[in-house]
Amino acid sequence: MSKVILPNAGEKVIVSVDNTRGAMRTGPLAHLIPEVIDIVGVMNSGVRTDEDTFSLIVAGSPVPVRIIHLRNVIAINGKRIKAELKNVAPKSFTIKGSKGAKYTVLFDGKTWTCDCMAGKFGRGCKHVAEAQSR
Numbered sequence: 001m002s003k004v005i006l007p008n009a010g011e012k013v014i015v016s017v018d019n020t021r022g023a024m025r026t027g028p029l030a031h032l033i034p035e036v037i038d039i040v041g042v043m044n045s046g047v048r049t050d051e052d053t054f055s056l057i058v059a060g061s062p063v064p065v066r067i068i069h070l071r072n073v074i075a076i077n078g079k080r081i082k083a084e085l086k087n088v089a090p091k092s093f094t095i096k097g098s099k100g101a102k103y104t105v106l107f108d109g110k111t112w113t114c115d116c117m118a119g120k121f122g123r124g125c126k127h128v129a130e131a132q133s134r
């Protein structure tokens with residue numbers, strides 16, 4: 001991957017992350033959840049290039065150390081960053097629905113899709129959420 005220059009460990013930052021991939025996006029309240037969230041924290045580490053992640057210390061949060069994946073980062077301190085990530089291999093999953101039907105969830109290296117009814121309409125569905133949790 002090309003290098004993304006991150007602030008040094010110990011620096012206070014506001015990281016704007018794409019929140020559209022979170023598991024909560026698939027529930028009935030998904031429309032209430034913002035698509036971009038700002039996380040205020042202190043840089044805890046540089047990028048772990050093996051996983052394209054870095055961590056933030058978030059004071060006063062129930063999750064005091066947040067692991068943030070570069071692909072979800074839109075901006076740091078208001079400055080857009082464009083992370084060029086190493087290629088992520090496409091994956092395919094067969095997920096059983098609650099009524100026994102089988103759905104195919106595909107990840108093309110960037111986007112998740114599902115062939116269920118919700119997925120066909122471009123909505124997040126629980127099959128994608130399940131595949132992501134594997």
Ligand SMILES: [Zn+2]
Pocket residue numbers: 103114115116117118119125126127128
């Ligand atoms: Zn689905």
